[in-house]
Amino acid sequence: MPRTHSISLPFAATFAAVVFISCAQPQPAAPPDNRAADAAAVQKADADWSKAAQTKQIDAWMAFYGDEAVLLPPNDKMATSKDAIRKGIADVLALPDLSISWQPTKAEAARSGDLAYTYGTYQLAWKGAKGKPMSEQGKYSEVWKKQADGSWKCAVDMYSPDAPAK
Amino acid sequence: MARGFSHSFVISTCIAATLAAGCSHTQPLAPELVDMRKAAEDAINATSEEFAKAVDAKDVDKIVSYYTDDAVLFAPSGPAAVGKDALRKAWQGFLAGPASKIDVSGTVIDVAASADLAFERGSFTNTITDAKGKTTAVTGKLVDIWKKQADGSWKIAADTNASDK
Numbered sequence: 256m257p258r259t260h261s262i263s264l265p266f267a268a269t270f271a272a273v274v275f276i277s278c279a280q281p282q283p284a285a286p287p288d289n290r291a292a293d294a295a296a297v298q299k300a301d302a303d304w305s306k307a308a309q310t311k312q313i314d315a316w317m318a319f320y321g322d323e324a325v326l327l328p329p330n331d332k333m334a335t336s337k338d339a340i341r342k343g344i345a346d347v348l349a350l351p352d353l354s355i356s357w358q359p360t361k362a363e364a365a366r367s368g369d370l371a372y373t374y375g376t377y378q379l380a381w382k383g384a385k386g387k388p389m390s391e392q393g394k395y396s397e398v399w400k401k402q403a404d405g406s407w408k409c410a411v412d413m414y415s416p417d418a419p420a421k
Numbered sequence: 422m423a424r425g426f427s428h429s430f431v432i433s434t435c436i437a438a439t440l441a442a443g444c445s446h447t448q449p450l451a452p453e454l455v456d457m458r459k460a461a462e463d464a465i466n467a468t469s470e471e472f473a474k475a476v477d478a479k480d481v482d483k484i485v486s487y488y489t490d491d492a493v494l495f496a497p498s499g500p501a502a503v504g505k506d507a508l509r510k511a512w513q514g515f516l517a518g519p520a521s522k523i524d525v526s527g528t529v530i531d532v533a534a535s536a537d538l539a540f541e542r543g544s545f546t547n548t549i550t551d552a553k554g555k556t557t558a559v560t561g562k563l564v565d566i567w568k569k570q571a572d573g574s575w576k577i578a579a580d581t582n583a584s585d586k
Contacts, residue, residue: 325542327542327562327564327583328583329497329583329584330584330585330586331585331586332585333544333562361493361579363538363566363568363578364538365533365534365535365537365538366533366535366537366538367533367534367535367537369533369534370531370532370533370534370538370539370540371538372538372540372566372578372579374493374495374579374581376501394493394495394500394501394581395581396495396564396566396579396581398531398540398564398566410531411540411542411564413495413562413564413581413582413583414583415495415496415497415498415581415582415583415584416498417498417499417500417501418498418499419498419499420497420498420499420584
């Protein structure tokens with residue numbers, strides 16, 4: 256029927272336009288993808304941590320751990336309290352003529368910006384018994400958690416030497 | 422008049438219904454964070470079990486399939502293995518050694534709120550049987566980084582381990 260045709264076409268066009276326009280209204284933006292920025296921040300925190308370690312100041316080292324941190328060193332059991340971690344770190348810092356450094360080779364963050372990890376390589380050198388120069392190279396992995404103030408702190412710290420098992 | 426009224430009524434009802442149905446799906450739904458994380462934890466546990474079976478079966482291809490392409494393996498001693506080729510060699514070497522059975526216990530899994538990244542830490546016992554049948558237990562700790570893949574599966578991006586002594 257000519258009448259229904261003349262109604263249905265403009266109706267369809269208006270209908271389509273209304274739906275299209277309404278659904279094209281600005282929606283709340285999807286959360287921005289901050290993963291690259293978070294990964295860079297964690298990598299920097301890890302590099303800063305290495306610099307802090309080189310001062311041999313235990314408080315400067317401990318400051319990078321979050322409250323629930325665990326330390327998983329080689330040749331020793333896991334340290335699950337700040338006190339136990341502090342003892343473990345104190346043992347390392349007590350090595351005579353110690354030089355210590357590490358470099359992150361990878362950093363990656365979760366989309367939600369609350370969790371990230373780094374891994375890399377470390378080097379230790381110290382004077383052993385009878386003044387013998389000792390050295391150790393190894394690999395480490397760290398899990399980081401973002402704090403309420405936006406800073407990153409280490410939640411899990413593991414390392415192990417490259418040397419083959421004795 | 423009745424016909425004209427019913428036309429515009431039908432038209433406006435159609436528009437309203439379409440707006441309600443068509444546009445509501447574009448509103449971001451609040452994610453069920455707790456359910457997403459629990460689902461991720463369950464998936465990681467299930468994958469870990471499959472991984473353990475592959476190790477018991479000495480199926481290197483299957484073992485390697487649980488790692489991302491750029492994954493790293495940090496054994497308690499020895500240099501890091503970086504990338505799938507190095508991982509394959511490391512696992513082949515390990516499986517060619519004395520018979521060993523790895524048991525993992527005390528695992529804690531922590532999943533990011535976006536359920537795309539997680540870490541697992543725990544303890545392992547590697548029971549090695551020598552040619553004479555004598556067993557030695559080597560214990561250590563592990564930290565694994567898990568990443569969710571595009572197909573929804575979870576793979577290991579970093580498999581890191583340290584000895585207890």
